Amino acid sequence: MSTHNQAQSALYPGSFDPPTLGHLDIIRRAARIFRRLLVGVLWNADKNACFSPEERMTMLREATAGIAGVEIVSFDGLLVHYLQREGLRVVVRGIRAYTDFESELQMALLNRALLPDMETLFMIPAPEYGIISSRRVLEIASLGGEVSHMVPPNVAAMLARRFPARQDSE
Numbered sequence: 001m002s003t004h005n006q007a008q009s010a011l012y013p014g015s016f017d018p019p020t021l022g023h024l025d026i027i028r029r030a031a032r033i034f035r036r037l038l039v040g041v042l043w044n045a046d047k048n049a050c051f052s053p054e055e056r057m058t059m060l061r062e063a064t065a066g067i068a069g070v071e072i073v074s075f076d077g078l079l080v081h082y083l084q085r086e087g088l089r090v091v092v093r094g095i096r097a098y099t100d101f102e103s104e105l106q107m108a109l110l111n112r113a114l115l116p117d118m119e120t121l122f123m124i125p126a127p128e129y130g131i132i133s134s135r136r137v138l139e140i141a142s143l144g145g146e147v148s149h150m151v152p153p154n155v156a157a158m159l160a161r162r163f164p165a166r167q168d169s170e
């Protein structure tokens with residue numbers, strides 16, 4: 001494999017509970033750099049998660065349908081084990097603000113300590129997405145607030161179904 005080919009694929013891992021416009025922005029940007037971008041949903045049995053891994057994958061698949069080179073996958077266990085299994089070296093992570101940096105730096109360094117060959121590429125979303133987080137989206141939606149400007153339309157529809165009171169209060 002030539003040096004030129006080595007970074008043709010990357011993994012953008014996350015919880016995506018649910019996917020936001022910030023995630024979509026990073027996916028669009030990363031898909032312009034890498035020929036193949038795997039978006040990896042962490043497949044864990046988190047009892048606090050709002051959406052099942054299958055639902056998150058479906059939401060991502062629908063939202064990224066028009067973006068060339070994007071594949072939605074899932075992974076379980078250690079991220080570095082998945083990278084090894086799939087022959088991947090590059091992980092993409094979005095950083096919204098300085099406050100994200102410390103934990104992301106720690107994760108990147110720990111991952112690299114486990115798999116010295118891997119690299120984490122930090123990408124910055126457009127400023128308008130800097131305040132959006134899945135956790136806040138869920139909180140706002142569950143309390144009847146409007147989130148359609150923070151998530152793709154298919155995700156907004158899923159949230160409206162998951163939190164029917166939101167529709168009642170409109």
Ligand code: PNS
Nearest residue numbers: 013014015016042077078079107110111
């Ligand atoms: O969207 P999130 O919740 O910030 O994503 C975090 C994620 C899924 C990338 C991270 O928790 C992860 O990679 N988990 C898999 C387990 C693992 O490898 N842990 C060691 C990381 S130092």
